[in-house]
Amino acid sequence: MATYKVKIWRQSGPNANGHMERHIVKGIDGDMSFLEMLDHLNEDLEEQGKEPVAFDHDCREGICGACSLVINGQAHGPETTTTCQLHMRSFEEHNVSEIDIEPFRATAFPIIKDCVVDRSGFDRVIQSGGFVSVNTGNAPDANANAIPKPEADTAFDAAACIGCGACVAACKNASAMLFVSAKVSHLAHLPQGDAERRERVHSMVNTMDKEGFGSCTNYGECEAACPKSISTDNIATLNREFIRSKVGPTT
Amino acid sequence: MKLDAKIPEGPIQDKWANHKMAMKLVNPANKRKYKVIIIGSGLAGASAAATMGELGYNVDCFCFQDSPRRAHSIAAQGGINAAKNYPGDGDSIYRLFYDTVKGGDFRSREANVYRLAEISNQIIDHCVAQGVPFAREYGGLLANRSFGGAQVSRTFYARGQTGQQLLIGAYQALSRQIAAGTVQMHTRSEMLDVVVDDNTAKGVIVRNLVTGQIESHAADAVVLATGGYGNVFYLSTNAMGCNVTAAYRAYKKGAGFANPCYTQIHPTCIPVSGEHQSKLTLMSESLRNDGRVWVPKELGDKRKPDEIPENERDYYLERKYPSFGNLAPRDIASRSAKEVCDEGRGVGNTGLGVYLDFRDAISRLGEDTISARYGNLFDMYERITAENPYQNPMRIYPAVHYTMGGLWVDYNLMSTIQGLYVIGEANFSDHGANRLGASALMQGLADGYFVLPQTIADYLASLGSDHQRTPIEDQAFVDAEEAVKSQVNTLLNINGRRTVDSFHKELGRIMWENCGMSRTKSGLETAIEEIPRLRQEFWNDVKVNGTADNLNMSLEKAGRVADFLEFGELMCRDALAREESAGGHFRAEHQTSEGEALRNDDDFCHAAVWEYTADDEAPVRHREELDFENIKLATRSYK
Known part of the structure; x- marks a missing residue:
C-alpha cells in the first residue's frame, strides 16, 4: 500500500x-x-x-x-x-x-x-459534416460495395477515435486537427463517404476554427498523447482532402 | 392494470408487414407539429432520435453524459447478429428467430422476436451505408464470426469495438439532425420524473446537471431509451452512470415493470481484484471462439497453469456440452464457472476464477492471427491485470452485465402508460430470460431505427387534429416539478454520517449474495427484509455534500442509489415469486439432477408485470401469458 x-x-x-x-x-x-x-x-x-x-x-x-x-x-x-x-x-x-x-x-x-471541462465543441464539429447523409431505410444491400480490406482497415484505424480531447490538451496550440482529421479520414477512405467529401472537409475545418481550436504546427504531441494511437497521417489526409476540395476535379 | 400485447393477427412472418399496413400515418406536413421527447442517446435513443428527426418530427433528446457519443452502448465489444446468411452456412430469419427464442429459455414474446430477426438484415445495410467500418474479408466483403448459442456464423463485428462503431454511426446520424434543427440535444441533463395525467405521458422533469435547474418539458409522446439496471449490484460491467432512475420513476407513475429478476451474468469478465474495485470489465464473448475454458481437475491445485498437464485439466464446457462446447450460452457458461469454483477448483488468489486459454489456438493459428482477432482485448486484459494473455491463460469470472427485464411494452413498444414508449435494454420484450451474445446491439438498433418510428406514428395520428399539447403550466407539471425539487432538498439536508457509495456497496452485496447467479427462497426473503432496513438508514443517515445549484455529482449519485434501494427489493420479490429456473434466473430449488435449470411451463410461461401501489405497500404481480405457436416449448439443450 x-x-x-x-x-x-x-x-x-x-x-x-x-x-x-x-x-x-x-x-x-x-x-x-x-x-x-x-x-x-x-x-x-x-x-x-x-x-x-x-x-x-x-x-x-x-x-x-x-x-x-x-x-x-x-x-x-x-x-x-x-x-x-x-x-x-x-x-x-x-x-x-x-x-x-x-x-x-x-x-x-x-x-x-474542478477537472470537468466542456468539450461540446467536438460535437459541433461533427454536426457540421462528420456524417454520411443517408436516411434510415434507403440503404442498398450491405455487400453491394466491396471495400478492399486495406482501405477498410485504414478507415477503421481513424474511426477508433474516442473523442476524449487529449490531442487538444496535449497540443501547445490547443489544435483539434487530430480529432477532425480522424473523422475526415475515416469517411474519405470509404465509398459511402465519397459523395460529400468536399463539403465535409470544408465545413468541419471552418467549424473547428470557429470553436477556437488552434492551428496545427506539426508538433506531433497529439499522436503521442492519443490513447487510441490515432496517427498524424490522418492530418496529412485532411490537408490533402482540403486542398483537393479546392483545386481537384469535381467528380 | 390491463396488459394487451396487441400482437397482430396472421402468420408470424406476415405480422409486421400487416401491422405496418394497418397503422395510421402522419402526413409529412403534420409531422413537425408533434414533439417527441427521447431520453437517452445510446444505440436505441440516438437511432430513434435521428430517424424521427429525418422523418420530420420535432425531437428533444436528453442524455446525462457530456455528449451523446458516450452512452454505454459504446462499450459493447463482440458484434451484432443478422440473418444475412453471407457465409452460406444455413442461416435464415427463422433460424435467428428460433435461436433467440430458445436462447431466451422460452420466456420472450414470439412476435417481437420474429420482427427483430426480420429487421436484423436492414440494420446491417443501414450501418454500412453510414460508413460503419465492419470487419471485411480480403475480397472486400463483410466478415462474420460465430457467437454463443448459435451454430451458424451470423455475427458482424468491428474488431472488439462493434458497439463503439455502431454508436458513432448513430451519433453521426443524430448530429446531422441536430444541425438540421429537427433534434434539440440536451446534454448533461437527467430525467427525474415523467409527467403523467390521465394515464397518458405529457412530458418530463429534467435536472440540468450543470446549473442544477429543474426544468419541465412537454411533449406529445415520451420515449425512454435509458438502458439497463445492472448497477443495482454496485459492481457490474455497466458504466458508472448507468441507472434505473428513469425507468423506475416511470414505474412509480404507472408503467408496469416486467421480469425485473432476469439479469444476465456474463461468463467472461476480469475477476474482482480487491475492495477498492469500482467496476468490472468484460472480455468479449467472441474470445470463446478460440479460447478454451478450463480449471484443474484436482481441488485446490495451486500449480501454475503451464505446470498442469493436459490430462489433469477439466475443459468442463467441452465435457458437459459437446455440441456447443465453449460457445454454450452465457447463463449456462456462467453457472458452470460458479459450480467449479464452489467445488474449490477455482483459480487465482481468490479462487473465484477459471482459465480462458488461447494456447491451442495460438499454436494452431499463430500469435499474429490471434492478435488480429482480439488484439485490443488482450491489451486491455494485460493493462488491468499486468499479466500477458499470450503467455498465460486469462483468468475470468462471471459478472453482472445486462438486464433482460425492463418496463413492459406491447408490440408497438408502448408501456402501460399511453404515449410512453420504451426501447432498447430498458424494455423487456425480446430476450426472455437470457440474451444471446450480439443480440443487444441488434435490438437497440431495431427498436430505434425501424420499429419505434413506425409505431409511434400510429399513436400520434390517433391523437386527432384538434390535439393540444399539455402546457408546462398545467398542475401535473407543477406537482411533478415540486416533488423532484423536494427530493433534491431532502437529500441535501439529511446531513448524516454515511456516504452514498457506502450504501450502494452494501446494497450491491445484498443483491449479489441473494439475487445473483443462484437464488434461494430463504436468501431472497432475507434480502427483502434487509433492503428496506438499508433504505431507511439511507434516508436517515446519508451524507450528500455541496449544493443543488451547480454540478454536484454526489447529489446525482444519491438520487440514483435511492431508486436502486427500492428497485432492488422489487427484483427480489420477482425472483421469489418465480418458482422455476429459466435462463439467467436460477432458483436452486428448481434444477435437474444434473444441475441444469428446470423450467415450470405449467405455472410460469408468462411475463410477470409489477404494478406500483404505494411506498409502504407490496406491488401487485400481473401476468402476460406467453403463447408459443411457432416454436414448441422444449427443454433447452446444448449438449
Whole structure:
C-alpha cells in the first residue's frame, strides 16, 4: 500500500478562480485504477463533509472518452491509454509519489467545475459534416460495395477515435486537427463517404476554427498523447482532402 | 392494470408487414407539429432520435453524459447478429428467430422476436451505408464470426469495438439532425420524473446537471431509451452512470415493470481484484471462439497453469456440452464457472476464477492471427491485470452485465402508460430470460431505427387534429416539478454520517449474495427484509455534500442509489415469486439432477408485470401469458 502527495485543480464554477489543492492519499494498492485512487480521495473528502473533486468518467473501460485529466503534465498520464485504464502500479514501479492533476486545458474546452471541462465543441464539429447523409431505410444491400480490406482497415484505424480531447490538451496550440482529421479520414477512405467529401472537409475545418481550436504546427504531441494511437497521417489526409476540395476535379 | 400485447393477427412472418399496413400515418406536413421527447442517446435513443428527426418530427433528446457519443452502448465489444446468411452456412430469419427464442429459455414474446430477426438484415445495410467500418474479408466483403448459442456464423463485428462503431454511426446520424434543427440535444441533463395525467405521458422533469435547474418539458409522446439496471449490484460491467432512475420513476407513475429478476451474468469478465474495485470489465464473448475454458481437475491445485498437464485439466464446457462446447450460452457458461469454483477448483488468489486459454489456438493459428482477432482485448486484459494473455491463460469470472427485464411494452413498444414508449435494454420484450451474445446491439438498433418510428406514428395520428399539447403550466407539471425539487432538498439536508457509495456497496452485496447467479427462497426473503432496513438508514443517515445549484455529482449519485434501494427489493420479490429456473434466473430449488435449470411451463410461461401501489405497500404481480405457436416449448439443450 502506497501513499501519494496529490495536488489537484479545484475551481467552484466556470467563472471562479481556480487553484491547486494538496492532499495526502493513503492506502493505495498498485492494482487500483487511477480513478479508483480519486474515488478513494473523494470518499475521504465526503466523510469530512467536504465537496468531492468533480471529474468526468463513465465507462471506465477506455472506450467512452469521458475521462480527461492531465496527470503530471501529460494528458491521460504517463502511458498510452485513457486515464480510467491507467493503474497505480504505473506510479509505484517508477517510484513516483507526487501527482499533479489538472483538467484538459484549452480555450475551446472551458472549465465547468474542478477537472470537468466542456468539450461540446467536438460535437459541433461533427454536426457540421462528420456524417454520411443517408436516411434510415434507403440503404442498398450491405455487400453491394466491396471495400478492399486495406482501405477498410485504414478507415477503421481513424474511426477508433474516442473523442476524449487529449490531442487538444496535449497540443501547445490547443489544435483539434487530430480529432477532425480522424473523422475526415475515416469517411474519405470509404465509398459511402465519397459523395460529400468536399463539403465535409470544408465545413468541419471552418467549424473547428470557429470553436477556437488552434492551428496545427506539426508538433506531433497529439499522436503521442492519443490513447487510441490515432496517427498524424490522418492530418496529412485532411490537408490533402482540403486542398483537393479546392483545386481537384469535381467528380 | 390491463396488459394487451396487441400482437397482430396472421402468420408470424406476415405480422409486421400487416401491422405496418394497418397503422395510421402522419402526413409529412403534420409531422413537425408533434414533439417527441427521447431520453437517452445510446444505440436505441440516438437511432430513434435521428430517424424521427429525418422523418420530420420535432425531437428533444436528453442524455446525462457530456455528449451523446458516450452512452454505454459504446462499450459493447463482440458484434451484432443478422440473418444475412453471407457465409452460406444455413442461416435464415427463422433460424435467428428460433435461436433467440430458445436462447431466451422460452420466456420472450414470439412476435417481437420474429420482427427483430426480420429487421436484423436492414440494420446491417443501414450501418454500412453510414460508413460503419465492419470487419471485411480480403475480397472486400463483410466478415462474420460465430457467437454463443448459435451454430451458424451470423455475427458482424468491428474488431472488439462493434458497439463503439455502431454508436458513432448513430451519433453521426443524430448530429446531422441536430444541425438540421429537427433534434434539440440536451446534454448533461437527467430525467427525474415523467409527467403523467390521465394515464397518458405529457412530458418530463429534467435536472440540468450543470446549473442544477429543474426544468419541465412537454411533449406529445415520451420515449425512454435509458438502458439497463445492472448497477443495482454496485459492481457490474455497466458504466458508472448507468441507472434505473428513469425507468423506475416511470414505474412509480404507472408503467408496469416486467421480469425485473432476469439479469444476465456474463461468463467472461476480469475477476474482482480487491475492495477498492469500482467496476468490472468484460472480455468479449467472441474470445470463446478460440479460447478454451478450463480449471484443474484436482481441488485446490495451486500449480501454475503451464505446470498442469493436459490430462489433469477439466475443459468442463467441452465435457458437459459437446455440441456447443465453449460457445454454450452465457447463463449456462456462467453457472458452470460458479459450480467449479464452489467445488474449490477455482483459480487465482481468490479462487473465484477459471482459465480462458488461447494456447491451442495460438499454436494452431499463430500469435499474429490471434492478435488480429482480439488484439485490443488482450491489451486491455494485460493493462488491468499486468499479466500477458499470450503467455498465460486469462483468468475470468462471471459478472453482472445486462438486464433482460425492463418496463413492459406491447408490440408497438408502448408501456402501460399511453404515449410512453420504451426501447432498447430498458424494455423487456425480446430476450426472455437470457440474451444471446450480439443480440443487444441488434435490438437497440431495431427498436430505434425501424420499429419505434413506425409505431409511434400510429399513436400520434390517433391523437386527432384538434390535439393540444399539455402546457408546462398545467398542475401535473407543477406537482411533478415540486416533488423532484423536494427530493433534491431532502437529500441535501439529511446531513448524516454515511456516504452514498457506502450504501450502494452494501446494497450491491445484498443483491449479489441473494439475487445473483443462484437464488434461494430463504436468501431472497432475507434480502427483502434487509433492503428496506438499508433504505431507511439511507434516508436517515446519508451524507450528500455541496449544493443543488451547480454540478454536484454526489447529489446525482444519491438520487440514483435511492431508486436502486427500492428497485432492488422489487427484483427480489420477482425472483421469489418465480418458482422455476429459466435462463439467467436460477432458483436452486428448481434444477435437474444434473444441475441444469428446470423450467415450470405449467405455472410460469408468462411475463410477470409489477404494478406500483404505494411506498409502504407490496406491488401487485400481473401476468402476460406467453403463447408459443411457432416454436414448441422444449427443454433447452446444448449438449
